[in-house]
Amino acid sequence: MNKKFSFLLVLVLALSTFLAACSGGGEKAGSDTKKGSSEGKSADAKKEQVLNLIATSEIPSMDSTLATDSVSFNVMNNVYEGLYRLGQDNEPTLGMAAEEPKVSEDGKTYTFKLRDAKWSNGDAVTANDFVFSWRRAVDPATAAEYAYMLYDVKGAEEINSGKAKPDTLGIKAIDEKTLEITLKNNIPYFKSLLSFATFYPQNEKFFKEQGKNYALEANTGVYNGPFTLSDWKHEQSFQLKKNPTYWDNAAVKLETINFNIVKDTATAVNLYETKKADRAALNAEFVDKYKSDKNFGTSPDTSVYFLRLNEKNKVLANRDARKALDLAWDKKSFVDVILNNGSKPAYYLVPDKFAVGPDGKDFRETNGDLGKLDVEEAKKLWAKAKKEAKFDKVTLEMLNYDDDNSAKISQYLKEQLESNLEGLTVNIKPQPFKQKLDLESKGNYDFSFAGWGPDYQDPMTFIDMFVTDGAHNQMGYSNPKYDKLVADAKGPLLSDLDARWKALLEAEKILMDDAAISPMYQRGTAFLQREYVKGIVEHPFGGDFGYKWAHIE
Incomplete structure (x- = not known):
């Protein structure tokens, strides 16, 4: 990922947050630790399901079609959901797909049944939301850097190079809850692709209502994942709230995740020490100081x-x-x-x-x-x-x-x-x-x-x-x-x-x-993390962290 990008792990050095993709990513995108929210919550509120983390960068984009970096992908991984999402074992698990697809004998045609899921504004998530999003991604007018990720879909490369129209892409809404995807080749990693941000659905009606303001602010985006982006003070902080319309809402324990944007490691460590952050990434000068601390950890x-x-x-x-x-x-x-x-x-x-x-x-x-x-x-x-x-x-x-x-x-x-x-x-x-x-x-x-x-x-x-x-x-x-x-x-x-x-x-x-x-x-990564923080899933590719199963014990 400028990424990519890539699905990776929990908080790293501040510098590691900067990956291009998954591309590109410090601490891993979005998993840095954070200070109390804009509402003044502190890490002492252990009985409340509030997680305070630190991010080392502003979110460059919340448009899943245009994003190219790990900071954006990490947030998106928690507020959006594709046909699959990476599960607690880092294997693709059903997301918007209600069941495993029917696959043709040649392995090139997938037919998905979608579950009854809703966007955060109450609209139903439909097969057309995927059709709209994928066509938009490969449309050369969009100029999406990640358009090539869809090149395994029939017609995608031709459309992106201006040789065909977007409506010839190998994706079709059979009805509101049935989605058919036709591939150019039978590819071995297709499931993991479908959990990646470029393959997320987008609500066409909402997108067109927002126009050029789409996803530029918390309230100009609409969400179908475990959380919503509820507050976004650019270059300062952002906040996620539990999404009441999410189909698997019962599995989500956290009510709020606060991210404070801090680029200096000493400041991040101070927030941790003063109990305004539940996790802090460490650079070299702090590793020796804290390596014997019971809350010190490292992660590959x-x-x-x-x-x-x-x-x-x-x-x-x-x-x-x-x-x-x-x-x-x-x-x-x-x-x-x-x-x-x-x-x-x-x-x-x-x-x-x-x-x-x-x-x-x-x-x-x-x-x-x-x-x-x-x-x-x-x-x-x-x-x-x-x-x-x-x-x-x-x-x-x-x-x-x-x-x-x-x-x-x-x-x-x-x-x-x-x-x-x-x-x-x-x-x-x-x-x-x-x-x-x-x-x-x-x-x-x-x-x-x-x-x-x-x-x-x-x-x-x-x-x-x-x-x-x-x-x-x-x-x-x-x-x-x-x-x-x-x-x-x-x-x-x-x-x-x-x-x-x-x-x-x-x-x-x-x-x-x-x-x-x-x-x-x-x-x-080297970090400090409160002992009562449980269940953060570190992903080896795509969005770095999954907070769907995280909780305060």
């Missing part, structure tokens, strides 16, 4: 952070220059000293312990590490790049988030790169989350600190990011062989899963050999 994650190297820059267009940048900084020391939170150095794109192949082996186990620290080689490649790209000194601007943890990360990288690559000056450009995403989307940067959380449980959710002109490529990278491997893995190789897996493995190797990105780390 499937989000991967990396440096985007924009090839629109004439220096970064040179492979040797990019390779030098990747080899010139110490990822292990970075993780051990700067992060110190359970993260691990990444020499890859697809995370460890995320996806298992037809041979039963983890993707990471098969491909191994695809990089290393080698300062001497970096210096040689940098000298070579100077001759090839005709420069002696160069200033590169690093686009970054504006929270305190990200500032420490950028200072570390600046020192390492400037020390090891003669003639390089790194200027740091911190930006609020939403503005940073916009600059990346427009390609207005030299290199940037970025991250990606998976949107569904398959390596493709990482690999297809970097196809030529892909919506999330955002750095001008292009390799025809890479593109072909991705296209084959999405099409003809779906009938040969062994060959498909090998294509994905090879694609990652090409990406790393081209030094298209400089991988940084696979996120881990």
Whole structure:
């Protein structure tokens, strides 16, 4: 996910909240801890079902068709619901679908019966709500970055490229409660896709009533999930309330979830200490202080952070220059000293312990590490790049988030790169989350600190990011062989899963050999959480956290 994105885990470093998708995501989107609500509730009210959390960023978007980041996806995961949602065991469980679908023999046609569910304004959730939403997502006039997520649906790619009309998409409302979906290929991860935000329904009548104001405020959105967005003070706080019209309302214990937007870890920890927050993410300086605390915890994650190297820059267009940048900084020391939170150095794109192949082996186990620290080689490649790209000194601007943890990360990288690559000056450009995403989307940067959380449980959710002109490529990278491997893995190789897996493995190797990105780390989280907070579900892909089953004990 700019994500993606991806369904991930509970609160992380403030910097981890910034993922693109699931894409992209600090602490995980939305799971940071929070101060008392705008109503002044405190964490002492343990008998009340009120959870106080901290978010490290404003919500960039509440429109499920347009959202691209983990902060938005985390909130959406709790106020909206698709045909499926990820359950307590992180397997897709029935949401708006009343029962498992009927599937045609060729695996390409799914017929769903919808349950009797309502939107928060009392309107019934109908099959047309899915038809409207999906057609809107692939309509080129919408310009949705995540339109490609629907390309497995028949006609989606043709519509999105302007070669067909939206009403030819392979989705049909047979009646108000019967939905038929026709796929281009029989894909193995379709269920997990259907729990992702781009596949959520949208109330067409309400959407048209709101016009350009749709989902810009709490009261210009309508919700069909366990909670509603009841209050939204931009750049300050937001609040979720239990949704009385939700079909499974009896399973929801929390009455209120308050999020306070705090970008500074020391402030977040102070809110926790003063009992105004029930959870706080910790950065390196607080881990040693609190690691013996009974409420201290760490959690692994499937989000991967990396440096985007924009090839629109004439220096970064040179492979040797990019390779030098990747080899010139110490990822292990970075993780051990700067992060110190359970993260691990990444020499890859697809995370460890995320996806298992037809041979039963983890993707990471098969491909191994695809990089290393080698300062001497970096210096040689940098000298070579100077001759090839005709420069002696160069200033590169690093686009970054504006929270305190990200500032420490950028200072570390600046020192390492400037020390090891003669003639390089790194200027740091911190930006609020939403503005940073916009600059990346427009390609207005030299290199940037970025991250990606998976949107569904398959390596493709990482690999297809970097196809030529892909919506999330955002750095001008292009390799025809890479593109072909991705296209084959999405099409003809779906009938040969062994060959498909090998294509994905090879694609990652090409990406790393081209030094298209400089991988940084696979996120881990360190946090403090009150002992009475129970039942938060950490998701390995899609929206980071599920609060449907959370409660105060």
